[in-house]
Amino acid sequence: MSTVGERPVVIVTGCGSGIGWELARVLRQSHEFRVAVTARKHHREQLEKQFHPDADFRLYDLDVTDESDIYRVVHEVCRTWGRIDSLINNAAVCYRGVVEHMDSESERKQLETNYLGPMTLVRAVLPIMREQRSGQIINVSSASGFLAVPTMGSYSASKHALEGATESLWYESRPFGIKVNLLELGFVNSHSFQKVVLSKKAEISSAVEGPHAEFYATITPFIEKFMSLSPATPEKVARKIVRVLKSPPSRLRVSLTPDAVLFAIVRKMVPSALFNRMAYWTLPGSKTWGRSWRLKTVGRYVS
Numbered sequence: 001m002s003t004v005g006e007r008p009v010v011i012v013t014g015c016g017s018g019i020g021w022e023l024a025r026v027l028r029q030s031h032e033f034r035v036a037v038t039a040r041k042h043h044r045e046q047l048e049k050q051f052h053p054d055a056d057f058r059l060y061d062l063d064v065t066d067e068s069d070i071y072r073v074v075h076e077v078c079r080t081w082g083r084i085d086s087l088i089n090n091a092a093v094c095y096r097g098v099v100e101h102m103d104s105e106s107e108r109k110q111l112e113t114n115y116l117g118p119m120t121l122v123r124a125v126l127p128i129m130r131e132q133r134s135g136q137i138i139n140v141s142s143a144s145g146f147l148a149v150p151t152m153g154s155y156s157a158s159k160h161a162l163e164g165a166t167e168s169l170w171y172e173s174r175p176f177g178i179k180v181n182l183l184e185l186g187f188v189n190s191h192s193f194q195k196v197v198l199s200k201k202a203e204i205s206s207a208v209e210g211p212h213a214e215f216y217a218t219i220t221p222f223i224e225k226f227m228s229l230s231p232a233t234p235e236k237v238a239r240k241i242v243r244v245l246k247s248p249p250s251r252l253r254v255s256l257t258p259d260a261v262l263f264a265i266v267r268k269m270v271p272s273a274l275f276n277r278m279a280y281w282t283l284p285g286s287k288t289w290g291r292s293w294r295l296k297t298v299g300r301y302v303s
């Protein structure tokens with residue numbers, strides 16, 4: 001890590017809300033790091049008011065889908081502090097819809113934010129960390145990085161992509177003293193579900209009771225309920241991430257919430273064919289999926 005007496009330099013993305021905001025707060029309180037808090041420009045005023053930036057705690061406007069923004073921020077951080085010890089790729093979006101209802105624009109944005117952007121950041125900091133012979137890359141993932149539920153296919157794909165590349169990176173970085181961790185979260189009791197974007201076709205399908213209406217009617221409240229019941233809050237998650245910062249585990253995957261631990265065990269222990277069937281029948285409302293469509297089409301043939 002950084003030389004004796006110097007506080008490590010950390011870059012965090014997506015600090016405008018949720019876990020990123022709490023991470024900024026916890027890191028600010030700890031006084032153990034020099035922190036580059038980044039978020040999209042529209043969060044700037046609110047972040048300035050809350051955190052009162054100073055020489056060791058700086059704010060940067062960063063849209064992770066903008067490659068020139070990424071290199072500008074990494075360059076500025078390096079010019080300011082002369083090193084980068086940790087990168088936390090936290091920013092993400094969630095576009096929802098069954099596969100048939102996703103559109104290419106939303107798919108592209110999801111991948112740009114959750115996979116391509118984080119990978120560009122990784123590429124921007126890696127040469128610096130390699131020169132230092134030390135560094136740490138933390139990619140915030142999800143149980144959706146190793147399993148998928150209906151209406152979350154696109155988000156799951158983005159986190160699967162992040163997990164795949166991060167696993168390769170774990171091997172590729174090790175000889176250069178760079179630690180790599182994938183933090184897998186389950187349900188977090190936060191407002192982030194309010195930011196989830198339902199695709200246009202998904203909205204229409206729900207309104208007119210299209211063939212997939214029951215998927216939205218059952219999975220949406222299921223996710224909302226589990227999020228609101230979860231003991232994991234953004235603050236608790238942020239504190240755990242700071243622990244990972246202070247003593248990086250040598251293993252790649254770290255489950256950060258109790259349900260993520262459970263999901264990971266079940267996914268590993270139960271053979272895939274059985275797992276998918278089990279999940280199908282245990283997911284709430286699965287018995288009703290496609291029912292209105294079946295009734296309508298039966299009616300069509302009968303009349």
Ligand SMILES: NC(=O)c1ccc[n+]([C@@H]2O[C@H](COP(=O)([O-])OP(=O)(O)OC[C@H]3O[C@@H](n4cnc5c(N)ncnc54)[C@H](OP(=O)(O)O)[C@@H]3O)[C@@H](O)[C@H]2O)c1
Nearest residue numbers: 014016017018019040063064090091092142185187188192
């Ligand atoms: N909450 C959960 O239950 C849960 C579960 C599993 C994994 N996770 C993961 O945890 C991480 C944090 O999520 P959260 O719960 O804190 O959600 P959140 O409150 O929605 O935070 C995500 C942050 O990412 C930012 N962001 C989105 N697009 C961006 C872009 N192009 N450039 C820069 N920032 C961007 C958002 O800012 P804007 O306001 O500008 O959009 C927002 O501040 C994510 O990686 C998420 O996938 C969360």
